[in-house]
Amino acid sequence: MIGLGMRTVSNQSKVPFIAVAPDGNGPVVGESDFANTPQQPVGTATGPELRSWVDSHYATNGTWYVTGFSSGGFGAAYLPTLSPGVYKAACPISGSFTAQTPPFEGDPAFLGQPASVTNAASPILHVLASGPPTLVVVGSSDAPGLDQAHRYVAAMTAVGQPNKLILDPGGHDAQVWIAGIAQCVGYFFPGSGVGQ
Numbered sequence: 001m002i003g004l005g006m007r008t009v010s011n012q013s014k015v016p017f018i019a020v021a022p023d024g025n026g027p028v029v030g031e032s033d034f035a036n037t038p039q040q041p042v043g044t045a046t047g048p049e050l051r052s053w054v055d056s057h058y059a060t061n062g063t064w065y066v067t068g069f070s071s072g073g074f075g076a077a078y079l080p081t082l083s084p085g086v087y088k089a090a091c092p093i094s095g096s097f098t099a100q101t102p103p104f105e106g107d108p109a110f111l112g113q114p115a116s117v118t119n120a121a122s123p124i125l126h127v128l129a130s131g132p133p134t135l136v137v138v139g140s141s142d143a144p145g146l147d148q149a150h151r152y153v154a155a156m157t158a159v160g161q162p163n164k165l166i167l168d169p170g171g172h173d174a175q176v177w178i179a180g181i182a183q184c185v186g187y188f189f190p191g192s193g194v195g196q
Contacts, residue, residue, distance in 0.1 A: 005178040005181050005182065006019055006021075006181060009181055009182050009185050009194055009195075012192075012193065012194050013185060013189065013192040013193065013194050014191060014192050014193045014194075015189040015191055015192040017185070017188075017189065018054070018058055018060060020050065020054055022045075022046040022050055024042060024046060024068075024071060024072060024075055026039070026040040026042045026109065027040060028040045029108050029109045029111075030108070031071060031107060031108045031109060032071075032109045033071045033074045033075065033078070033096075033099070033107050033109045033110075033121070034046050034047075034068075034071065034072065034074065034075030034078055034079060035074075035075075035078055035099065035109055035110075035121040036082070036120075036121065037109055037110065037113055037117055037121070038113070038117065039109075040109075042109075043075075043078060043079060043082050043121075044082065046075065046079065047079045047082050047083055048082065048083055051064060051083075051086070063088055064086055064087050064088065065087060065088055065089050065090070065091070065184075065188040066079050066080065066087050066089075066090050066091070067090070067091040067092070067093065067180075067181065067184040067188075068092065068093065068095070069093035069094050069095070069176075069177040069180060069181075070093075070094050070095065070172065070177075071095075071096075071107075072093075072095070073092035073093045073094050073095020073096070074092070074095045074096050074097070074107075074123070075092075075095075076090050076091060076092040076093070076095060077090060077092045077095055077097050077123035077134070077152065078121060078123045080123075080131060080132050081123055081126040084128070084130070084131075085130070087132045088132060088133075088188070089132050089133045089134065089135070089187060089188055090132045090133075090134045090135075091134065091135040091136075091137065091180070091183070091184035091187055091188065092134070092136055092137070092152075093137040093138070093176065093177055093180035093181070093184065094137070094138055094139060094142060094145050094172050094176055094177065094180070095136075095145075095148065095149075096144075096145075096148050097122065097123045097124040097148050097149075097151065097152040097155075098122045098123075098124050098125075098148065098151075099113075099117075099118040099119075099121040099122045100118070109121075123152070124151060124152050124155050127152075127155045127156045127158075127159050127161050128159060128161060129159050129160035129161055130161075131156070131159075131161040132161075133161075133162035133163070134156060134161065134162070134163045134164075135163070135164050135165075135166065135183065135184060135187040136149045136152060136153055136163065136164070136165045136166070137165075137166045137168060137176065137179075137180035137183055137184065138165070138166075138167060138168070138176070139167070139168055139169070139170040139171045139172060139173065139175075139176040140167040140168065140169055140170070141169075141170060141171045142170070142171045142172045142176070144172075145171075145172055146167075149165060150165075153165045164187075166180075166183055168180060168183075179195075182194050182195035183195040
């Protein structure tokens with residue numbers, strides 16, 4: 001994340017914040033999508049357990065936001081479903097919002113998992129009016145990402161969950177992710193002067 005402009009964004013921000021970038025790779029299935037499965041509880045490890053550790057080791061105010069790109073974008077939408085009311089806002093970048101099993105553009109984390117597991121891990125099935133305000137960022141030429149983003153935004157809108165969609169020039173690539181990180185920080189902290 002530092003390599004994708006987080007240090008620059010942090011230095012430019014007029015609002016101080018602590019950025020935490022957990023490794024979402026699992027010990028059993030590398031591409032975990034930050035999700036909990038019977039094989040590995042990566043969602044719990046990168047969600048409630050990580051928050052508890054950070055709050056106990058750093059001078060935080062207990063306010064949490066979540067962002068990430070690609071599989072981390074999936075995680076940014078999924079982690080608030082594990083801890084309703086904890087995240088003040090979410091900002092998935094180039095994420096998927098439906099847990100899919102291989103071989104059709106699937107996620108290795110969900111290989112062989114029953115529908116109960118993929119449904120529990122699909123953020124699009126857990127939108128709520130009380131869900132966190134969510135900024136969805138996606139590349140304008142990322143066809144699969146655009147489809148997922150439009151479906152997710154429509155689902156949030158249907159239940160009254162606050163949301164906004166930004167299309168950035170580019171595909172499923174670092175160009176979009178660098179711009180997206182700044183836009184997310186600006187969304188989380190309107191007084192930061194970043195991403196506006």
